[in-house]
Amino acid sequence: MSNPEDPESALESRGSVPVSAPTGRPRSEEAHKAILNATVELLAEVGFSGLTVEGVAQRAGVGKATIYRRWPSKVPLVVEAYGRLPGMEDVDTGCLADDLKGMLKGYLEAFARTPLSALLPSLAGERAHNAELAKVFDPISIERRRPLMRALERGVARGEIAPEIDLDLAADMIVGPIAVGLFFKGGRIQPKRVGPMVDLALAGLGIRE
Amino acid sequence: MSNPEDPESALESRGSVPVSAPTGRPRSEEAHKAILNATVELLAEVGFSGLTVEGVAQRAGVGKATIYRRWPSKVPLVVEAYGRLPGMEDVDTGCLADDLKGMLKGYLEAFARTPLSALLPSLAGERAHNAELAKVFDPISIERRRPLMRALERGVARGEIAPEIDLDLAADMIVGPIAVGLFFKGGRIQPKRVGPMVDLALAGLGIRE
DNA sequence: CGCTTACGATACACAACGTCTCGTAAGCGG
DNA sequence: CCGCTTACGAGACGTTGTGTATCGTAAGCG
Numbered sequence: 001m002s003n004p005e006d007p008e009s010a011l012e013s014r015g016s017v018p019v020s021a022p023t024g025r026p027r028s029e030e031a032h033k034a035i036l037n038a039t040v041e042l043l044a045e046v047g048f049s050g051l052t053v054e055g056v057a058q059r060a061g062v063g064k065a066t067i068y069r070r071w072p073s074k075v076p077l078v079v080e081a082y083g084r085l086p087g088m089e090d091v092d093t094g095c096l097a098d099d100l101k102g103m104l105k106g107y108l109e110a111f112a113r114t115p116l117s118a119l120l121p122s123l124a125g126e127r128a129h130n131a132e133l134a135k136v137f138d139p140i141s142i143e144r145r146r147p148l149m150r151a152l153e154r155g156v157a158r159g160e161i162a163p164e165i166d167l168d169l170a171a172d173m174i175v176g177p178i179a180v181g182l183f184f185k186g187g188r189i190q191p192k193r194v195g196p197m198v199d200l201a202l203a204g205l206g207i208r209e
Numbered sequence: 210m211s212n213p214e215d216p217e218s219a220l221e222s223r224g225s226v227p228v229s230a231p232t233g234r235p236r237s238e239e240a241h242k243a244i245l246n247a248t249v250e251l252l253a254e255v256g257f258s259g260l261t262v263e264g265v266a267q268r269a270g271v272g273k274a275t276i277y278r279r280w281p282s283k284v285p286l287v288v289e290a291y292g293r294l295p296g297m298e299d300v301d302t303g304c305l306a307d308d309l310k311g312m313l314k315g316y317l318e319a320f321a322r323t324p325l326s327a328l329l330p331s332l333a334g335e336r337a338h339n340a341e342l343a344k345v346f347d348p349i350s351i352e353r354r355r356p357l358m359r360a361l362e363r364g365v366a367r368g369e370i371a372p373e374i375d376l377d378l379a380a381d382m383i384v385g386p387i388a389v390g391l392f393f394k395g396g397r398i399q400p401k402r403v404g405p406m407v408d409l410a411l412a413g414l415g416i417r418e
Numbered sequence: 419c420g421c422t423t424a425c426g427a428t429a430c431a432c433a434a435c436g437t438c439t440c441g442t443a444a445g446c447g448g
Numbered sequence: 449c450c451g452c453t454t455a456c457g458a459g460a461c462g463t464t465g466t467g468t469a470t471c472g473t474a475a476g477c478g
């Protein structure tokens with residue numbers, strides 16, 4: 001929609017079957033990875049607003065044109081780098097509370113290992129007034145919470161969650177305290193707080209008789 | 210505290226008693242207000258990252274120096290503008306659920322009337338990698354959720370919340386879904402969702418026998 | 419071998435930042 | 449009333465980063 005006449009749109013180039021005959025020198029996959037790695041590194045060091053395309057080019061050892069050939073601006077580049085960071089990993093123990101606690105603890109550990117905790121607020125802040133970014137950011141966000149949704153659906157199937165509960169709202173309640181801590185308090189959520197958090201949320205969601 | 214040797218620090222100048230003899234032409238309070246109003250207006254239109262000091266100066270009808278004389282950079286200016294926007298207003302009906310629903314609905318209406326929904330993600334995103342901003346942003350955030358904390362404390366006093374509950378975590382759970390919607394979905398929370406949200410959270414927080 | 423496209427490097431115009439300097443305006447103390 | 453001091457609006461200035469364009473070179477394909 002934004003660029004219908006460009007068959008080499010950055011997001012579509014992930015497809016495995018090139019539509020047009022790829023003549024000429026192929027794009028260097030090595031440079032591609034170097035750029036994304038440099039982006040992740042620099043995001044961890046200086047954050048989104050401190051990130052410069054020139055800095056990425058220098059760190060990656062590529063020319064600026066090589067970056068702009070792949071991404072039209074800083075925002076889609078950062079979005080793709082964001083997509084490469086780890087999300088929630090599904091944990092299936094047979095008990096909803098343990099699933100959720102395991103998933104959230106794993107996710108919080110990923111926050112410590114990667115620049116996720118700097119990236120998420122930065123992207124969310126940009127998203128708020130950048131419709132183009134929102135269009136690519138939102139599907140990635142939905143994809144990332146899919147393991148959480150699956151765990152909740154398993155909980156419904158097992159009878160651990162009342163069937164009339166709005167699972168989307170339930171998911172928001174589960175991750176809500178993490179989001180609040182991340183956005184307003186600097187992401188300093190202790191993993192030991194995950195237990196009470198989940199228990200509190202579940203007591204509201206579960207069937208009581 | 211943050212700048213002990215500068216008696217004219219922007220945040221401290223709100224004090225009513227000037228310490229040093231104010232010789233020379235006094236700063237125009239009119240220009241001060243015009244700058245803050247222009248900042249709020251422009252934030253609503255272009256967001257934080259689209260806001261330029263030159264744009265604010267033009268909209269307010271002042272020179273750039275008049276802005277830089279009061280605020281060292283864009284960030285503290287936006288923080289002060291943020292502080293002028295409405296926060297949660299305390300509602301005391303005698304029933305915790307009604308208090309919370311009333312407060313959240315009122316807050317969501319403020320989101321529609323003001324650039325709050327653009328400002329909060331932008332500031333939070335900047336906060337994540339800007340320690341100087343975090344230092345002034347965090348106290349304002351704590352201050353803004355104080356009515357919510359008071360309502361929860363009333364709930365404890367009335368026996369509507371179990372006394373062992375961590376009220377800070379409870380507050381995070383209450384506003385969590387709003388934060389998630391604001392940061393990841395564009396702030397489109399329908400006021401009619403407030404009811405189920407509060408009921409769900411309270412069922413987890415309340416005393417059950 | 420020639421065609422095509424990508425490569426790293428760098429020059430370029432543009433925009434915004436934050437500093438500075440104009441000439442002027444406003445309050446205060448003598 | 450007059451000089452001192454500081455603030456005012458306006459805008460020039462150097463700096464930095466953006467995104468585009470242009471080098472000469474490199475790599476795959478026919």
